[in-house]
Every structure is written in C-alpha cells, then in structure tokens.
Amino acid sequence: MSDKPSAPTKLIVVIAFEDDGEGGMRPAFDPREFQSEDRAKREAGSLANHYPAVIAWSREAKPDIGEYGEPEVLFSSGPVPTMD
Numbered sequence: 001m002s003d004k005p006s007a008p009t010k011l012i013v014v015i016a017f018e019d020d021g022e023g024g025m026r027p028a029f030d031p032r033e034f035q036s037e038d039r040a041k042r043e044a045g046s047l048a049n050h051y052p053a054v055i056a057w058s059r060e061a062k063p064d065i066g067e068y069g070e071p072e073v074l075f076s077s078g079p080v081p082t083m084d
Contacts, residue, residue, distance in 0.1 A: 011061040011068070012040045016051035017081060025053055025081045037074050044075040053078030 012034045017025040028051055034040040037058055044056035054077045060069035 009061055009063075010037075010058055011063075012037055012056070012058040012074075014040050014044045014047065014054070014056045014075075016044075016047045017053040017078070018051055025079060041075045044077070048075075048077040051078070053080045055080045 013031045014034060015031045016028040018028040020026040032043070034043065034056075037056075040056040040058070044054045048054045054075070055073065056075040057071045057073050059071045061067070
C-alpha cells in the first residue's frame with residue numbers, strides 16, 4: 001500500500017436548473033457525474049430542451065487530498081446561477 005496521493009482525475013458534471021417560483025433558479029436534480037466530456041455535453045444539450053438553464057463543467061480533482069482545479073465550462077445554456 002502506498003502513501004503517495006493518487007494521480008488527478010477529471011470530475012465532469014452536468015446540472016440543470018428550474019424556476020424556483022420567486023424569480024430565481026434552483027437545481028432541478030442532484031449533479032450528475034459523467035466519464036467523458038463529450039457525453040456530458042450531449043446530455044447538457046438534451047437537457048437544455050427541457051430546463052431553462054443547464055451547465056456542464058469539468059475540473060481536475062484529487063479528492064483523496066481535497067484538491068480541485070478551476071472549473072472549465074463545457075456547455076452552458078440559459079441563466080445559470082453563480083455557483084460557489
């Protein structure tokens with residue numbers, strides 16, 4: 001067993017948003033993780049036909065040590081809320 005941190009992996013996520021009834025947006029479902037950027041972009045494009053806002057993004061991650069790179073937007077449609 002090695003104490004060496006694992007190599008970075010790529011976290012790829014899609015999330016859609018719906019109207020919260022008060023002029024804002026809320027997540028329509030929990031973020032969905034994908035294994036490929038192409039698949040995430042296709043899914044986000046499809047969801048954009050059904051939700052007012054959708055985003056797909058990716059970033060390098062080393063979850064075992066809590067390090068995450070800057071997110072890169074792969075697809076965005078509509079008024080996606082600012083996420084922390």
